[in-house]
Amino acid sequence: MSALDQIVLSTLPLIPTPIMRRLAGRYIAGERLDEAIARLQGLASEGHAGVIDLLGEDVRDEAQARKVLHSYTAAADAVHAARLDAYVSVKPTHVGLELSEDLAFDIYHQLAGHCAGLGQFLRVEMEDHATTERTLRVFERLRREHHNVGIVLQSRLLRTPVDIEALAPGPLDVRMVKGIYLEPAEIAHTAPGAIRDAYLACTAQLFDRGATVSLATHDEVMAADLIKLVTERGLGTDRYEFQVLLGVREPLWKLWKDDGHRVRVYVPYGPEWRAYSQRRLRKNPQLFRHVVRDTLRFWS
Incomplete structure (x- = not known):
C-alpha cells in the first residue's frame, strides 16, 4: 500500500455515515435479516449458493452471546423458509469464546442441533492466532456429536499443516483461506508467494x-x-467449491461458474456494518480514493 493510501486510510473514521453506508452496500446485505435473505435470493437467481454471517465478534457477556445464538437460529429458520442453498457461519468470539470454551461449545452445540433439524450445515469460523487452539478444541468436541459442522483453516499460519494432520479421523469439511489477520513472522508466513504456496499445499x-x-x-x-x-x-x-465475498471481484464468479465450478457467496449483515466495511475498504486502495472524493463532495 502506498503512502498516499495510508494517508487515506487514516481518514476512514471521518467519513460521514451516509457515505459509508452507501459504499457498504457493496459488501454487506444490510442491517436486517430480511435484507440478507433478499440478497441471498438474488444470488440464488444467478445460480449462486450462499453463506450468511451476522457481523460481530469479541462478545464478553454471556447474555449477549446467547442473544447471538437466537439471532443465528432465526437466520437458519429464514434460510429454510426461503428454501435457499445457504448456511450460517459463526465466529467463536461472537458466541463467547473469550469467556470460556464451554460456553462457546454449548452455543455451537445448540445451533448445530437446530441446523441439523433443518437439514443445514454450520461453519465454525477462525479468527486470529490467539484463538486458534481453543477454536480447534471446540470444533473437535462438536464433531464428536454433530456431522453437519465444518471449520476454517488459514494458510498464513505456520501451524496449519500440523493442525490438519491432528484433526480426528472422519468426515471433514474445511473452508481454506489465506487469512486476513496480520500475524507475527515467528508464527506465520508474511510474503504473498509463501502464503499462496502454503494454501496450495494445505489444500492438497x-x-x-x-x-x-x-x-x-x-x-x-x-x-x-x-x-x-x-x-x-x-x-x-x-x-x-469456490467461496467468495459479497461485492468482491464478481467477474471471477461468472468465469468460474461458467467453467462448471460451484461458487458460494459469503453474505454478511447486521448493525455492526461500519467496522466490517472499514476492514474491506482497507484492502481496496482504489476504493479509498473514491471514498475521499465523495467525502469532499459531502463537506463542500
Missing part, C-alpha cells in the same frame, strides 16, 4: 485425507493452480 493435504474443501479466494492465479489440482485428482463438485 486436505484432499489427501478425504476432506471437502471450500476454496475461499479471489486470487485468480492461485485459483488456476487449484483447478489444476482438482482436475488432476478427478474430484467432483461434491468435494470442493
Whole structure:
C-alpha cells in the first residue's frame, strides 16, 4: 500500500455515515435479516449458493452471546423458509469464546442441533492466532456429536499443516483461506508467494485425507493452480467449491461458474456494518480514493 493510501486510510473514521453506508452496500446485505435473505435470493437467481454471517465478534457477556445464538437460529429458520442453498457461519468470539470454551461449545452445540433439524450445515469460523487452539478444541468436541459442522483453516499460519494432520479421523469439511489477520513472522508466513504456496499445499493435504474443501479466494492465479489440482485428482463438485465475498471481484464468479465450478457467496449483515466495511475498504486502495472524493463532495 502506498503512502498516499495510508494517508487515506487514516481518514476512514471521518467519513460521514451516509457515505459509508452507501459504499457498504457493496459488501454487506444490510442491517436486517430480511435484507440478507433478499440478497441471498438474488444470488440464488444467478445460480449462486450462499453463506450468511451476522457481523460481530469479541462478545464478553454471556447474555449477549446467547442473544447471538437466537439471532443465528432465526437466520437458519429464514434460510429454510426461503428454501435457499445457504448456511450460517459463526465466529467463536461472537458466541463467547473469550469467556470460556464451554460456553462457546454449548452455543455451537445448540445451533448445530437446530441446523441439523433443518437439514443445514454450520461453519465454525477462525479468527486470529490467539484463538486458534481453543477454536480447534471446540470444533473437535462438536464433531464428536454433530456431522453437519465444518471449520476454517488459514494458510498464513505456520501451524496449519500440523493442525490438519491432528484433526480426528472422519468426515471433514474445511473452508481454506489465506487469512486476513496480520500475524507475527515467528508464527506465520508474511510474503504473498509463501502464503499462496502454503494454501496450495494445505489444500492438497486436505484432499489427501478425504476432506471437502471450500476454496475461499479471489486470487485468480492461485485459483488456476487449484483447478489444476482438482482436475488432476478427478474430484467432483461434491468435494470442493469456490467461496467468495459479497461485492468482491464478481467477474471471477461468472468465469468460474461458467467453467462448471460451484461458487458460494459469503453474505454478511447486521448493525455492526461500519467496522466490517472499514476492514474491506482497507484492502481496496482504489476504493479509498473514491471514498475521499465523495467525502469532499459531502463537506463542500
